[in-house]
Amino acid sequence: MLVLNKESIKDTSLWEQAGIENLNFNHEKMTALTKENPTWVHFGAGNIFRGFIAMLQQSLLNSGTVDSGIVVVETYDSEIIDKIYAPYDNLGLLAIMNTDGSLDKKIIGSIGESLVGDPSRANDWQRIQTIFSKPSLQVASFTITEKGYSLKNAAGNYSADVREDMKKGPDNPKSVMAKIASLAYTRYQHGELPIAFVSMDNCSHNGDKLYRAVEAICRKWVELGLVEEGFLNYINTPEKVSFPWSMIDKITPRPAESVKNTLNQSGFGSTDILCTTKNTFIAPFVNAEKPQYLVIEDKFPNGRMPLEHVGVIFTDKQTVDRVEKMKVCTCLNPLHTSLAVFGCLLGYTLIADEMKDPNLRKLVEKIGYEEGMPVVVDPQIVDPKAFIKEVIEVRFPNPYIPDTPQRIASDTSQKVGIRFGETIKAYSERVDLDPASLTFIPLVIAGWCRYLMGIDDQDAEMSLSSDPLLSTLKTYISGIKMGNVESVGDSLQPILSNEEIFGVNLYSVGLGEKIEDYFKEMISGPGAVKATLQKYVKN
Numbered sequence: 426m427l428v429l430n431k432e433s434i435k436d437t438s439l440w441e442q443a444g445i446e447n448l449n450f451n452h453e454k455m456t457a458l459t460k461e462n463p464t465w466v467h468f469g470a471g472n473i474f475r476g477f478i479a480m481l482q483q484s485l486l487n488s489g490t491v492d493s494g495i496v497v498v499e500t501y502d503s504e505i506i507d508k509i510y511a512p513y514d515n516l517g518l519l520a521i522m523n524t525d526g527s528l529d530k531k532i533i534g535s536i537g538e539s540l541v542g543d544p545s546r547a548n549d550w551q552r553i554q555t556i557f558s559k560p561s562l563q564v565a566s567f568t569i570t571e572k573g574y575s576l577k578n579a580a581g582n583y584s585a586d587v588r589e590d591m592k593k594g595p596d597n598p599k600s601v602m603a604k605i606a607s608l609a610y611t612r613y614q615h616g617e618l619p620i621a622f623v624s625m626d627n628c629s630h631n632g633d634k635l636y637r638a639v640e641a642i643c644r645k646w647v648e649l650g651l652v653e654e655g656f657l658n659y660i661n662t663p664e665k666v667s668f669p670w671s672m673i674d675k676i677t678p679r680p681a682e683s684v685k686n687t688l689n690q691s692g693f694g695s696t697d698i699l700c701t702t703k704n705t706f707i708a709p710f711v712n713a714e715k716p717q718y719l720v721i722e723d724k725f726p727n728g729r730m731p732l733e734h735v736g737v738i739f740t741d742k743q744t745v746d747r748v749e750k751m752k753v754c755t756c757l758n759p760l761h762t763s764l765a766v767f768g769c770l771l772g773y774t775l776i777a778d779e780m781k782d783p784n785l786r787k788l789v790e791k792i793g794y795e796e797g798m799p800v801v802v803d804p805q806i807v808d809p810k811a812f813i814k815e816v817i818e819v820r821f822p823n824p825y826i827p828d829t830p831q832r833i834a835s836d837t838s839q840k841v842g843i844r845f846g847e848t849i850k851a852y853s854e855r856v857d858l859d860p861a862s863l864t865f866i867p868l869v870i871a872g873w874c875r876y877l878m879g880i881d882d883q884d885a886e887m888s889l890s891s892d893p894l895l896s897t898l899k900t901y902i903s904g905i906k907m908g909n910v911e912s913v914g915d916s917l918q919p920i921l922s923n924e925e926i927f928g929v930n931l932y933s934v935g936l937g938e939k940i941e942d943y944f945k946e947m948i949s950g951p952g953a954v955k956a957t958l959q960k961y962v963k964n
């Protein structure tokens with residue numbers, strides 16, 4: 426069996442025989458050059474990073490356009506580095522799942538260094554500080570999930586770590602955003618060196634989200650006299666520090682047993698799948714679909730790698746905003762979240778199987794075409810109708826993509842505001858549209874509340890995907906009993922009125938009571954979720 430390490434990849438014929446595309450550059454040289462002159466640090470060593478972002482730099486390395494790779498930093502889940510990067514010399518394998526069932530297999534070898542971003546790992550932290558003091562560094566990018574940018578807890582207060590970091594200053598930060606602020610401070614101290622901090626997470630205005638979090642911490646440090654005022658000016662000078670917006674799209678499911686088995690059959694053995702204690706599902710291999718889109722605001726004060734050669738679209742902020750809104754608020758992610766919630770309730774474990782269920786297919790068609798399209802943002806550079814058609818007809822139904830509703834249900838509380846709240850707000854702002862007339866979006870929100878009960882449509886207990894608000898949300902609905910509509914009372918009110926969650930108080934736009942009614946229908950007994958869904962999609 427072929428195993429991944431820096432020695433094994435030197436024997437090119439072995440990889441050729443296994444049908445695995447090898448690197449077209451010298452891995453050792455790339456590693457040395459990355460250490461000497463790092464240009465790109467990426468935070469968040471998860472699946473999308475290796476399956477998409479690292480492969481972009483790899484294409485540039487393969488063509489000889491660049492000579493250094495990426496330094497990956499994991500600030501949250503050190504097990505990823507210790508168990509998935511270090512043992513394999515930072516190498517991985519990408520399996521692209523084609524619609525005909527074939528796999529395109531490529532070694533992932535553009536990661537020059539992997540580090541744990543935490544002061545408790547002193548050597549790694551010092552090394553990251555050194556990297557941030559280097560003039561060569563151009564880009565710090567991020568895929569740390571939407572919750573990674575959050576400074577506050579469910580109650581809207583700064584979390585304990587953030588409070589402590591704000592009080593203590595840039596030494597020994599604990600929270601992820603204070604770590605970034607601290608590294609920016611290092612860069613400031615070394616001559617106000619320029620850099621672009623590029624969020625590549627699925628959240629609207631992701632660059633602003635990152636900026637706001639980092640800036641709030643820096644501002645506090647300045648207020649308390651822990652750092653010079655010039656640091657805040659530095660962060661706020663776009664010619665020195667930028668926070669470009671981006672839109673990223675490539676379905677990259679958790680590593681799947683089915684793909685592991687196929688890889689084993691083809692003679693590739695580095696396939697152990699791990700679920701870390703922090704709940705990251707990761708393996709030495711990544712499985713992903715082929716389609717991919719990355720659109721980035723072209724604002725890089727220290728220059729950047731020529732990623733336009735490998736399909737990345739660089740444009741202005743407004744266009745990024747429009748593409749991102751098109752995808753995240755209408756054409757892909759709301760449909761995914763809908764399939765996630767109902768898929769879990771109805772016992773599905775594969776998105777492609779859900780697309781064979783006429784009710785679920787109809788649901789996403791109605792949410793996308795009927796309720797989303799009237800307010801979709803047309804970015805001009807991508808056609809929303811063609812995009813959503815590819816999503817509904819080609820990407821979601823691809824039976825070879827082992828994507829699960831349970832993966833997508835993770836962190837739903839962090840996502841519903843963007844996935845549905847934006848459309849609801851757009852209806853409120855239009856004189857010709859009324860949010861209270863929506864049917865399917867509120868149906869999914871009711872489905873999510875029903876999901877939070879942790880009981881599936883067959884009345885069996887179901888485990889819920891991780892979510893930072895899960896315990897709080899479950900407390901609100903703990904008094905609700907299946908089959909007992911009276912027990913609902915006003916239990917859903919703290920959820921549905923929470924503007925932190927939905928971006929809008931759903932009662933004030935005429936949807937709160939409607940969602941409560943759908944919810945009541947869905948708890949009337951076993952099979953009620955399916956029946957409710959069927960009743961409304963058939964109308």
Ligand SMILES: NC(=O)c1ccc[n+]([C@@H]2O[C@H](COP(=O)([O-])OP(=O)(O)OC[C@H]3O[C@@H](n4cnc5c(N)ncnc54)[C@H](O)[C@@H]3O)[C@@H](O)[C@H]2O)c1
Nearest residue numbers: 469470471472473501502568569570573626627675676677
């Ligand atoms: N997987 C996809 O299909 C896909 C597609 C487009 C965009 N994205 C974006 O990328 C993000 C990550 O996806 P992935 O596939 O790499 O997921 P993953 O589960 O493989 O990895 C998640 C990464 O985020 C880090 N993380 C999690 N919680 C964090 C926190 N509170 N603070 C800091 N870091 C944290 C983890 O340590 C890990 O590095 C998604 O949330 C989404 O915003 C993913």
Ligand SMILES: O=P(O)(O)OC[C@@H](O)[C@@H](O)[C@H](O)[C@H](O)CO
Nearest residue numbers: 627673674675676677758761833
């Ligand atoms: O990653 P999230 O949590 O923002 O959303 C779940 C999925 O919709 C997402 O991961 C998609 O696979 C992705 O947005 C496709 O580009």
